[in-house]
Amino acid sequence: MPSWPETIVRSFVFLGLLFFMTKILGKKQISELSFFEYVSGITTGSIAGEAIAGLEKNMFQGMAAIAIFSFATLMADFLALRSKTFRDFTEGKGTVLIKDGKVLEENLKKEKYSIDELSALLRQKDIYRVADVEFAVLEPRGNLSALLKKENRPLTPKDLNMKVPNEKEPQTVIMDGCILDDSLRCSGKSRGWLRTELEKLGLTLENVFIGQVDSYGELTVDIYDDKFEIPSNNQRQLLLATLKKTQADLEIFSFATGDEKSIDTYKKNAKLLQETIEKLAPYLKG
Structure with missing residues (x-):
């Protein structure tokens, strides 16, 4: 049976040995493992544990070895937060695997990845052609970060110079048929408003499994009876349609009247309403 000093020495020796073996094997050891790599890792850890504590079963020395491993890991995390050199x-x-649509074969070999494994990582990001990738990096934890070339990226509202509203976290105001008053206050609503909205949907509070208020102030619910069809809450769409109809009516009125002053008034207000619709459209569409 090893002595206490020997247990401490063995713990640090095998911790260092396992660390350098994992560094040699590459990032794939902390990413997705094959069955063989999984079994191999468990076996290696078991052998190291037996070698540290000795083949004789001694509970206290085993506990000491675990504590030393845990302390060493804690200290490593502590130092990593304060030293970039130690953290690196x-x-x-990160290792660059693709640049300008071309695979860097030397870096791929260095990380012990095959082209099939790289293709699988790309497919997980819905990328099927290497040529479409501007830049791809294998991160230290084994996941792949990829940036598509500009012509292959999906359009965003910013690309189209569109203004979109900021989304806020939905507030859960009903859970298991009970009102959550704190969340209701955070959403800026009252119990009276909530009961009115439930009446519009033809529901009672006891029927609702979960209810949420979104960033537009609309209530969405999930009820216990999944067969019951909940009418859609389309107040925003109705408001947008009403504004568009009003704007169209103003333009029609401008053509229908013969008074120059009235024509100018109708056209001016139709233009102002159209500008208002364009500003509100991102908030009212849904």
Whole structure:
């Protein structure tokens, strides 16, 4: 049976040995493992544990070895937060695998990844052609970050110079048929408003499993009876349609009247209403 000092020495020796073996094997060891790699990792850890504590079963020395491993891990995390050099050494750096649509074969071999494994990582991001990728990095934790070339990226509202409203976290105001008053206050609503909205949907509070108020102030619910069809809450769409109809009516009135002053008034207000509709459209569409 090893002595206490020997247990401490063995713990640090095998911790260092396992660390360097994992560094040699590459990032794939902390990413998705094959069955063989999974079994191999468990076996290696078991052998290290037996070698540290000795083949004789001694509970206290085993506990000491676990505590030393845990303390060493804690200290490594502590030092990593305060030293980039130490962090780069223990956690590693990202490795560029694709640049300008071309695979960097040397870096791929360095990380011990095959082209099939790289293709699988790309497919997980809905990327099927290497040529479409501007830049791809294998992160220290084994996941792949990829940036598509500009012509292959999906359009965003910013690309179209569209203004979109900021989305806020939905507030859960009903859970298991009970009103959550704190969440209701955060959403800026009252119990009276909530009961009115439930009446519009033809529901009672006891029927609702979960109810949420979104950033537009609209209530969405999920009820216990999944077969019951809940009418859609389309107040925003109705308001948008009403505004568009009013704007169209103003333009019609401008053509129908013969008074120059009235024509100018109708056209001016139709233009102002159209500008208002364009500003509100991102908030009212849904």
